Amino acid sequence: MFSLHEKTLYVRDLDLWVDSMKPRARCYVSHGHADHARPHDVVVTSVANAMVCAHRFGRRAPARQTAFPELAAAERRDVVWETHAFNEPWREGDHELTLFSAGHVLGSSQLLIESDRGRHVYTGDFKLEPSYTAEMPEVKRCDSVLMECTYGKPQYVFPPRAEIAGQMVSWARAALEDGAVPIFFAYSLGKAQEAMAILGSGGIPLATHGAVASMSRVYEDAGVALPPYERYDAETFDGSRALVWPPSGKALPKAVRGKTVRTAALTGWVLGRTGFGGRTDIGFPLSDHADYPSLLRYVELAQPKKVWLNHGGRDFVHRLRKLGVDAEYLEANQQLALF
Numbered sequence: 001m002f003s004l005h006e007k008t009l010y011v012r013d014l015d016l017w018v019d020s021m022k023p024r025a026r027c028y029v030s031h032g033h034a035d036h037a038r039p040h041d042v043v044v045t046s047v048a049n050a051m052v053c054a055h056r057f058g059r060r061a062p063a064r065q066t067a068f069p070e071l072a073a074a075e076r077r078d079v080v081w082e083t084h085a086f087n088e089p090w091r092e093g094d095h096e097l098t099l100f101s102a103g104h105v106l107g108s109s110q111l112l113i114e115s116d117r118g119r120h121v122y123t124g125d126f127k128l129e130p131s132y133t134a135e136m137p138e139v140k141r142c143d144s145v146l147m148e149c150t151y152g153k154p155q156y157v158f159p160p161r162a163e164i165a166g167q168m169v170s171w172a173r174a175a176l177e178d179g180a181v182p183i184f185f186a187y188s189l190g191k192a193q194e195a196m197a198i199l200g201s202g203g204i205p206l207a208t209h210g211a212v213a214s215m216s217r218v219y220e221d222a223g224v225a226l227p228p229y230e231r232y233d234a235e236t237f238d239g240s241r242a243l244v245w246p247p248s249g250k251a252l253p254k255a256v257r258g259k260t261v262r263t264a265a266l267t268g269w270v271l272g273r274t275g276f277g278g279r280t281d282i283g284f285p286l287s288d289h290a291d292y293p294s295l296l297r298y299v300e301l302a303q304p305k306k307v308w309l310n311h312g313g314r315d316f317v318h319r320l321r322k323l324g325v326d327a328e329y330l331e332a333n334q335q336l337a338l339f
């Protein structure tokens with residue numbers, strides 16, 4: 001069913017690429033993070049992720065001003081969106097395809113391909129815990145699954161989300177009461193909106209980086225309710241709000257110079273160390289991936305005969321095998337008939 005071509009997943013029977021980093025004629029895109037989403041001639045995806053990706057790809061707009069129109073056209077790539085609602089199957093030849101929620105970020109989906117050769121699922125990035133801003137995740141019974149295992153080690157057990165949320169709110173409130181500016185570093189797609197929903201529901205006033213604000217507009221357009229927030233403006237920011245800032249915006253915002261700041265990382269990797277390599281004052285294990293127990297629970301619920309792993313540590317394969325699960329790591333640089 002699935003095979004690896006040029007280090008990229010491909011479904012030969014359907015001539016369909018999966019989360020390819022190279023432009024393809026037709027490609028399924030599971031969600032909008034930069035390590036999965038690229039423009040293709042035809043993008044097969046969920047309705048909400050098409051909104052996210054259209055926004056993201058639109059940021060390539062400066063290429064339109066180039067003096068070389070043919071280059072601009074190639075860069076711009078007029079994408080044809082083939083969108084599907086969750087749990088509304090469609091037929092392609094002898095196969096039936098269905099997208100269903102991965103609960104990772106807004107619009108993130110898993111892909112189920114059914115044929116007389118069985119039910120095969122590609123999870124993409126997923127988590128099982130309900131979140132504040134992404135759709136409720138789902139697990140379907142299948143014969144084989146190709147899943148991520150980012151946190152495939154037993155030390156990665158995340159506390160309940162509500163507990164993390166409570167700690168984030170208390171920490172931000174304490175900082176503001178002490179006259180310090182709390183800054184939460186969070187990816188502008190997914191993590192930032194979770195942080196905003198959590199902090200806003202705890203009554204923390206918010207300002208966000210422009211990239212976070214514009215992605216948050218996409219969430220709101222897709223029907224996700226977010227608390228009030230201000231787009232950060234160096235001229236008017238007075239330090240009375242918590243800031244939600246992308247980790248890539250490395251430099252601290254200009255307006256906090258001379259002010260006391262307290263910084264927080266939001267990532268599952270903080271378990272066992274502090275923030276992004278110890279560069280923040282504190283870390284909260286707010287993740288948009290499944291933790292170790294959730295990875296095991298996924299396999300338990302899906303009951304596949306075969307598990308393929310990608311996007312994560314290899315020792316999860318051995319842990320699954322010890323539990324009697326037929327598991328294998330998907331090797332790059334090799335053509336492999338997966339199912």
Ligand SMILES: [Zn+2]
Binds near residue numbers: 031033104125
């Ligand atoms: Zn992702």
